[in-house]
Amino acid sequence: MAKVHEPHVAHAPQSFIRRYIFSTDHKVIGIQYYVTAMLTGVVAGILAMLVRLNLAWPAHEWPLLGKLFPVGMEFGVMKPEFYISLFTMHGTLMVFFVLSLAPVSGFGNFLIPLQIGARDMAYPFLNALSYWTVLPGVIIMLSSFFAEGGAAAAGWTSYAPLSAVQEAIPGSGMGQTLWIIGMVFFIASFTMGGLNFVTTIINLRTKGMSMRRLPLTVWALFLVAILGLLAFPALTAAAVMLLFDRHFGTSFFLPAGMYVGDKLLAHQGGTPLLWQHLFWFLGHPEVYILMLPAMGFTSDIIATFSRRPIFSYPVMVLSMVAIGGLSFVVWGHHMFLSGMSPYLGMAFTVTTLVIAIPSAVKTFNWLATLWRAKIEFTAPMLFALGIVSLFVTGGLSGIFLGSAAADIPLHDTYFVVAHFHFIMAGASLFGVFAATYYWFPKMFGRMMNSKLGKLHFWLTFVAYYSTFFPMHYLGIGGMMRRIYDPTVYQYLAPMQPVNVFITLSAFVLGAAQLLFLFNFFWSVYKGKKAEQNPWNANTLEWTAASPPPHGNWEGPLPTVHRWPYDYSVPDVSDDYIPQSVSPAEVQARKKG
Amino acid sequence: MEVLTKEKAKLERGGVDFDKGSGGLGGEGGGSPEGALPIHTGEIGLWALLATITMLFAGFTSAYVVRRASSDWQPIAVPSLLWFNTALLLSSSVTLEVARSFLKRWRLEALKGWLVVTALLGMAFIAGQLLAWRQLAAQGVYLPTSPHSSFFFVLTGVHAVHLLGGVLALCYALVQAWRFHYTPVHHDPLALCATYWHFVDGLWIYLFLMLFVW
Ligand code: HEM
Ligand SMILES: [Cu+2]
Numbered sequence: 001m002a003k004v005h006e007p008h009v010a011h012a013p014q015s016f017i018r019r020y021i022f023s024t025d026h027k028v029i030g031i032q033y034y035v036t037a038m039l040t041g042v043v044a045g046i047l048a049m050l051v052r053l054n055l056a057w058p059a060h061e062w063p064l065l066g067k068l069f070p071v072g073m074e075f076g077v078m079k080p081e082f083y084i085s086l087f088t089m090h091g092t093l094m095v096f097f098v099l100s101l102a103p104v105s106g107f108g109n110f111l112i113p114l115q116i117g118a119r120d121m122a123y124p125f126l127n128a129l130s131y132w133t134v135l136p137g138v139i140i141m142l143s144s145f146f147a148e149g150g151a152a153a154a155g156w157t158s159y160a161p162l163s164a165v166q167e168a169i170p171g172s173g174m175g176q177t178l179w180i181i182g183m184v185f186f187i188a189s190f191t192m193g194g195l196n197f198v199t200t201i202i203n204l205r206t207k208g209m210s211m212r213r214l215p216l217t218v219w220a221l222f223l224v225a226i227l228g229l230l231a232f233p234a235l236t237a238a239a240v241m242l243l244f245d246r247h248f249g250t251s252f253f254l255p256a257g258m259y260v261g262d263k264l265l266a267h268q269g270g271t272p273l274l275w276q277h278l279f280w281f282l283g284h285p286e287v288y289i290l291m292l293p294a295m296g297f298t299s300d301i302i303a304t305f306s307r308r309p310i311f312s313y314p315v316m317v318l319s320m321v322a323i324g325g326l327s328f329v330v331w332g333h334h335m336f337l338s339g340m341s342p343y344l345g346m347a348f349t350v351t352t353l354v355i356a357i358p359s360a361v362k363t364f365n366w367l368a369t370l371w372r373a374k375i376e377f378t379a380p381m382l383f384a385l386g387i388v389s390l391f392v393t394g395g396l397s398g399i400f401l402g403s404a405a406a407d408i409p410l411h412d413t414y415f416v417v418a419h420f421h422f423i424m425a426g427a428s429l430f431g432v433f434a435a436t437y438y439w440f441p442k443m444f445g446r447m448m449n450s451k452l453g454k455l456h457f458w459l460t461f462v463a464y465y466s467t468f469f470p471m472h473y474l475g476i477g478g479m480m481r482r483i484y485d486p487t488v489y490q491y492l493a494p495m496q497p498v499n500v501f502i503t504l505s506a507f508v509l510g511a512a513q514l515l516f517l518f519n520f521f522w523s524v525y526k527g528k529k530a531e532q533n534p535w536n537a538n539t540l541e542w543t544a545a546s547p548p549p550h551g552n553w554e555g556p557l558p559t560v561h562r563w564p565y566d567y568s569v570p571d572v573s574d575d576y577i578p579q580s581v582s583p584a585e586v587q588a589r590k591k592g
Numbered sequence: 593m594e595v596l597t598k599e600k601a602k603l604e605r606g607g608v609d610f611d612k613g614s615g616g617l618g619g620e621g622g623g624s625p626e627g628a629l630p631i632h633t634g635e636i637g638l639w640a641l642l643a644t645i646t647m648l649f650a651g652f653t654s655a656y657v658v659r660r661a662s663s664d665w666q667p668i669a670v671p672s673l674l675w676f677n678t679a680l681l682l683s684s685s686v687t688l689e690v691a692r693s694f695l696k697r698w699r700l701e702a703l704k705g706w707l708v709v710t711a712l713l714g715m716a717f718i719a720g721q722l723l724a725w726r727q728l729a730a731q732g733v734y735l736p737t738s739p740h741s742s743f744f745f746v747l748t749g750v751h752a753v754h755l756l757g758g759v760l761a762l763c764y765a766l767v768q769a770w771r772f773h774y775t776p777v778h779h780d781p782l783a784l785c786a787t788y789w790h791f792v793d794g795l796w797i798y799l800f801l802m803l804f805v806w
Contacts, residue, residue, distance in 0.1 A: 122633050122637065123633075191644055194640070194644070195641055196637075198636065198637075198640045199633055199636040199637040199640065203633050229643060229644040230643065230644065231647075232644070233644050233650075234647065234648075234651040237648055237651030237655065238651065240746065240750065241655060244735070248736060249735065250735060250736050250739075250742040251742070252655065252739075252742065256664075269663065270659070270662075270739075271658060271659065274658050277654070277658075281651070
């Protein structure tokens with residue numbers, strides 16, 4: 001609130017540092033966020049590969065890896081505590097530092113001003129500050145692997161008491177402390193971003209850009225910002241109390257009678273369940289923070305490449321609002337087995353299943369948009385269709401999990417892992433890819449290679465399904481998640497070949513991403529020069545140069561005359577009418 | 593004269609005329625005929641900030657409600673200093689309003705004086721809270737002594753951090769006053785600052801009631 005407004009000068013700052021490093025330009029900041037998320041994603045992906053390696057061949061000896069990880073894999077055998085740190089950090093980094101940062105902070109910053117017709121965000125200084133706040137967070141998280149005892153090891157959900165007792169396991173020491181501090185940096189940054197998004201979208205729309213004419217991407221980002229502002233504080237409060245329990249002897253989450261080794265801990269009276277409630281009050285909205293941007297991107301990309309207006313725009317907006325609102329009252333579905341009154345469980349079952357309605361509405365609206373359209377199967381379109389597929393697959397398993405009775409055998413098994421990798425991880429990862437292929441020309445002024453892009457899609461899509469779909473069977477078969485060595489249980493041993501298959505698919509999936517990385521960095525320098533509007537799309541960013549200059553539009557800001565989905569309007573010569581085209585110009589373009 | 597200052601203020605705020613070099617800060621309310629909102633950018637950001645702070649304390653409150661129900665709950669006595677601190681903080685809200693009334697009457701010297709008084713009262717409150725902590729410690733009540741004392745120390749601490757933010761904002765408003773950045777119509781930093789200050793003040797009353805009256 002200190003910076004009420006930053007006087008914004010139209011000419012770009014000259015020095016390299018002000019321009020590309022400590023820039024306040026929303027496009028530079030968006031790209032900084034994006035690249036940070038991408039590099040973090042590479043690390044988080046490698047962690048997943050290590051997790052999968054151990055699940056296929058538990059406790060096998062890999063001499064070479066032993067050299068790389070002298071502590072975690074002494075003599076080449078993965079230690080169980082290292083395994084726990086690996087999946088904890090994989091989850092944490094992916095959920096918060098990759099799939100929240102890339103679509104929301106990355107594309108959000110880049111796209112919002114361009115799509116609403118503003119020259120920058122409302123608080124450019126705060127915006128830069130938010131990036132320079134999250135970066136230390138990333139560094140702290142990553143460096144925790146080198147802390148004594150290794151990185152945090154209580155899962156991405158950090159349930160107490162495991163996370164609250166310093167001596168519990170090696171990762172509960174310094175690693176967990178760094179985890180909490182890293183998260184605090186992340187939340188601070190995300191909050192600054194959220195304030196900026198909300199203010200910008202409410203107040204900086206150009207002339208004619210009413211809320212009813214906003215592209216669905218902007219609507220999604222608007223709702224995401226609100227969800228973030230209202231949900232993250234619960235985790236902040238919980239994190240503060242966790243720190244005090246860990247370091248100052250309080251008993252918020254720690255009950256009486258806990259032993260570490262033979263030592264009785266002095267804590268008493270706390271309730272570990274309290275952590276779960278606070279965490280999931282954030283946690284469930286957070287999963288929608290990942291999902292909603294993907295929904296927005298898909299809607300815009302599907303409309304562009306099917307050359308069709310999006311089916312039922314108001315319903316699309318309302319269903320996102322409904323999903324956002326409902327996401328605050330379903331958190332209990334993560335806790336059906338944590339000791340919950342069955343009546344409360346029933347209430348959470350109902351609210352959870354109600355979410356399926358707006359979700360289904362969105363799916364059918366996408367399908368209706370595609371119905372009988374002449375679809376152009378470009379790389380971004382393929383990924384957008386992939387999102388729809390993953391969303392349906394993951395949504396259906398969600399309905400099983402959402403019914404308390406069905407969740408009892410499925411909770412904390414690989415069925416849940418399958419569910420959230422389809423819907424949260426998959427859909428939002430595909431969202432990032434779709435958005436990258438689609439907006440890359442605007443970001444860098446060059447096209448990505450489309451053949452490589454399509455190959456990347458097919459490899460990723462097939463490998464994604466073959467990695468995660470079999471997990472449903474493992475889960476129904478009773479394989480619990482977070483387990484180091486399933487073969488120690490006799491009843492799980494016969495399913496081990498499935499685990500080997502999944503691991504091999506996961507390696508293909510990982511390798512396929514190298515195609516993307518290559519395509520990305522190669523195209524930044526060597527890609528074909530992009531035109532201003534390579535996809536013949538309607539939204540405002542395509543009326544700016546590729547890439548847009550500082551201030552986004554050379555001349556005056558565009559004025560908006562219509563919604564963003566005027567594709568294939570009858571009797572008009574082009575099959576698209578950008579938002580900035582006035583009715584008079586349309587008259588002139590009428591056929592005949 | 594009046595009209596002129598109004599026009600000038602409009603330009604400084606970005607104005608409706610968004611192409612006159614004020615960057616994206618233009619188009620207040622989007623300029624869309626139906627959806628125009630006459631709200632200043634800072635105001636939206638501030639209210640969003642207050643919403644997230646409210647949720648933070650709602651989170652603490654729910655934890656408090658849950659924890660209070662457990663069997664080992666033992667209330668601690670109100671440190672007597674808290675009554676005095678509360679009076680300090682409440683009077684700071686009054687002095688802030690007095691300061692603002694001088695702005696309306698265009699008496700800048702008085703404005704600055706009362707702003708300084710307000711900031712000092714805020715700092716005095718924080719110092720008072722620290723003394724209250726000492727008072728409790730002297731009675732043998734420390735952070736981990738009982739769940740009630742844990743909540744007392746944590747919540748007063750988190751509140752003090754937010755008040756410190758208010759003091760910084762107040763200093764910013766003061767600097768703006770020094771630099772003659774205000775006009776009778778353009779004084780947003782001060783207005784925003786006041787909203788925040790009263791909010792944090794009200795927050796303290798809420799916490800006080802929750803901790804010691806409920
Ligand atoms: C039809 C809508 C959905 C329903 C009914 C549903 C239901 C559920 C339920 C009941 C669980 C808990 C399972 C358990 O632990 O036993 C769960 C877990 C999960 N869901 Fe969903 N879900 C839905 C959509 C989504 C969406 C859209 C996302 C994210 C984009 C998502 C992400 C997750 C994640 C990350 C978990 C696992 C959290 C963990 O324990 O680590 N879900 N879902
Ligand atoms: Cu959930």
